[in-house]
Amino acid sequence: EPEVTQTPSHQVTQMGQEVILRCVPISNHLYFYWYRQILGQKVEFLVSFYNNEISEKSEIFDDQFSVERPDGSNFTLKIRSTKLEDSAMYFCASSEDLLAGGWNEQFFGPGTRLTVL
Amino acid sequence: AQKVTQAQTEISVVEKEDVTLDCVYETRDTTYYLFWYKQPPSGELVFLIRRNSFDEQNEISGRYSWNFQKSTSSFNFTITASQVVDSAVYFCALSEGGGGSEKLVFGKGMKLTVNP
Numbered sequence: 001e002p003e004v005t006q007t008p009s010h011q012v013t014q015m016g017q018e019v020i021l022r023c024v025p026i027s028n029h030l031y032f033y034w035y036r037q038i039l040g041q042k043v044e045f046l047v048s049f050y051n052n053e054i055s056e057k058s059e060i061f062d063d064q065f066s067v068e069r070p071d072g073s074n075f076t077l078k079i080r081s082t083k084l085e086d087s088a089m090y091f092c093a094s095s096e097d098l099l100a101g102g103w104n105e106q107f108f109g110p111g112t113r114l115t116v117l
Numbered sequence: 118a119q120k121v122t123q124a125q126t127e128i129s130v131v132e133k134e135d136v137t138l139d140c141v142y143e144t145r146d147t148t149y150y151l152f153w154y155k156q157p158p159s160g161e162l163v164f165l166i167r168r169n170s171f172d173e174q175n176e177i178s179g180r181y182s183w184n185f186q187k188s189t190s191s192f193n194f195t196i197t198a199s200q201v202v203d204s205a206v207y208f209c210a211l212s213e214g215g216g217g218s219e220k221l222v223f224g225k226g227m228k229l230t231v232n233p
Contacts, residue, residue: 033220043154043162043208045220056220089160095219106221108162 002026004109006092012115016081021112023075023092032075033093033106034067036060043091049075082116089113119144121211123224130199131232138194138227140209146170151185151192152210152221162208168192199231 005024013019025032034046048055049067066078075094079086090113093106120143130136142151153165166176168185176183180197196203209224 031219035221042225043210043221043223045222048220058220091162104219105164105167106219108164110161113160 002107004092004094004107006090006109006112008112009110010113010115012117013082015084015116019079019082019114021077021079021090021092021114023077023094023109024073025075025092025094026107027073028096029094029107030097031055031095031104031106032067032069033095034077035091035093035108037089037091037111038085039088046077046090079114082114084116087114087116119149119211119213119222121209121222121224123209123227125227126225127228127230129230129232132200133198134231135195135197136199136229136231138196138207138209138229140192140194140224142190142192142209142211144211144213146213148213150212152212153183153192153194154208154210154223156206156208156226158205165194196229199229201231201233204229204231 004026007022011019032049035043036046037043045058047057047061047067064080068076089111091111092109095104095106122141124139128136149170151168155163155165166183173185173187182195184193206226206228208226210221212219212221
């Protein structure tokens with residue numbers, strides 16, 4: 001069964017460093033998402049991406065964040081200069097093309113736990 | 118604006134008890150989707166169910182059942198005869214349909230502990 005994969009499973013970094021979280025969405029999917037979950041809190045939407053551009057982003061997704069689909073298979077989230085409060089689980093998700101007036105299931109990856117020291 | 122409220126933060130039950138997880142949502146759209154996800158201690162998000170706003174029929178899947186009531190903007194989830202393996206955090210989520218990025222808006226989650 002196809003699945004979304006994410007690497008690494010756990011990333012530890014120093015404050016101020018850049019990190020890149022990687023995701024491989026399901027191969028025929030066209031919509032890609034990043035969500036964040038600070039420990040013990042709810043899952044929060046960060047950004048959605050379609051046709052090589054951002055469809056929507058949340059207030060959390062400020063200039064420190066960027067997303068990219070560099071090679072047609074990977075989908076990356078970059079945090080330029082990490083802060084302590086960026087410590088969280090980051091989930092990637094993907095879905096097929098959206099049905100008009102409908103909704104396609106978002107398949108979630110297992111997450112990358114980012115720890116900023 | 119979309120909003121999901123899970124008023125209960127934590128529930129502890131003894132195995133075989135029934136437990137209901139409450140979810141109340143807010144949306145201005147007439148087309149929307151409601152979801153429940155399970156997050157076990159291992160951390161992944163496990164999809165449980167999706168309902169669309171035009172289908173208020175309740176659903177049962179094994180020990181799980183869902184009660185969707187538009188009149189009260191609620192989408193409650195009941196686990197019958199709970200088991201230790203049901204111990205997890207459960208999230209209710211909402212997505213407004215009809216185009217766009219279809220982001221999911223999650224509630225704060227409810228931690229269920231089932232004791233043997």
